[in-house]
Amino acid sequence: MTVATAQPRHRIRPRVAPWAFLAPAIVLFTLFLVLPIGYAIYLSFVGLRVQGGAFGTRQQVFVGFENYINALTDPELVASLGRLATFGFISVPITLGGALLVALLLDLPRVRFARFSRTAIFLPYAVPGVIATLLWGFMYLPTTSPINYVLSAIGWPTINFLGAQGIFGSLANIAVWASLGFNMIVLYTALRSIPVEVYEAARLDGASEWQIARLIKIPLLAPALLLTLIFSLIGTLQAYSEPTTLKSMSNSISNSFFPLMKVYRDAFGVDNVSGAAAMSVVLALGTLAVSVVLLRVLQRRTFEGTR
Known part of the structure; x- marks a missing residue:
């Protein structure tokens, strides 16, 4: 009497199922990230030349x-990087310092209105950059600025927010107002994860x-602080909507300000x-290099702290 042995089922479906779930994300990632980056790199190595004489x-x-x-070697790009560095030296320390201070205050025992405060501080992050810049732009304009109105009323000199001396502070103020809440949430979440x-x-x-x-608290927040620093540096290098919106004012x-x-x-x-593609690649590589250096610093500090 022979016993029929069951044939092993094909194991194709368990192997295909993960790729089927990942396929939409892979397609979107390829279409909207990999291909544009590849095309930008290609454009950075080519140039337009006239073939066939003057009328070719x-x-x-x-x-x-x-x-x-x-x-x-473009002096305009070097100058724009200098202006961007000035903007970053103002906005990044104030953003991180303010976010750390607020997170520490909200983490104090028996603090009142903590939930309302977190929501109120985070709300500016939800405002689109163009709208935020327009809102602050009307507060900067000499004819509509409530700040200059109050200063004039008490006899103090007004502030030229949109002049050559004040434009960096005005742009940094918008960046700090918009990004402080996000960094505060990151740091506050890291604080809440520390054992009581x-x-x-x-x-x-x-x-x-x-x-x-x-x-x-602050030593244990080192990884979160470094993460927010990387986010802030990347956001600084990507500064575009704020100065472009304020340009008309x-x-x-x-x-070529930034x-x-x-x-x-x-x-x-x-x-x-x-040329624009080459500049984009240079900026992307610079951002990548800064991020890698900061992450290596974090890994070294973490390794030394665990020894």
């Missing part, structure tokens, strides 16, 4: 690193709330798409 046709030819050399027993032990030893914040902002504004002008204003 313009064709794309391979030019090697010519566009990158022109981008790195650590604080209770410190209080039993007689530590004050200031000593707990300085010696326990201020003569101090040019078409690097991304210059990239847009070169690509769509003067038809230098290849």
Whole structure:
């Protein structure tokens, strides 16, 4: 008597199922990220040349690193990077310092209205950048500024928010107002993940709330602080909507005030798409390099802290 053995079922479906679920995300990732990046890199290595004499046709030819050399030696790009650095030196420390201070205050025991305060501070992050810039722009204009109205009423000199000296502070104020809430939420969430027993032990030893914040909370927040620093630096390098929106209100902002504004002008204003692509790649590589360095610093600190 023979017993029929069951044939093993094909194991194709368990292997295909994960890829089927991932397929929509992979397609969107490829179409809207991989292909545009690849096309930008391709454009950065080509240039338009006239073929066939003075009345010939313009064709794309391979030019090697010519566009990158022109981008790195462009005085307008260097100047825009300097202005961006000034903007970052103002906005990034204030954003991170303010977010850390607010997160520590909201984490104090028996603090009142903590939920309302978190929501109120986070709300500006939900406002689109263009709308936020328009709102602050009307507060900066000399004819509509309530700040200058109050200063004039009490006999104090008014402030030229949109002038050459005040434009960096005005732009940094918009950036801080919009991004402080997001960074505060990140830091506050990291604080809530710290075991309460650590604080209770410190209080039993007689530590004050200031000593707990300085010696326990802030050191344990190092990974979250570094993460918010990376976010802030990337946001600074991507600054575009604020100065572009304020440009119509201020003569101090040019078409190449920040690097991304210059990239847009070169690509769509003067038809230098290849040069703009090379600048974009340079900015992307610079952002990547800064992020990698900061992450390596975090990994080294974490490794040394666990030894």
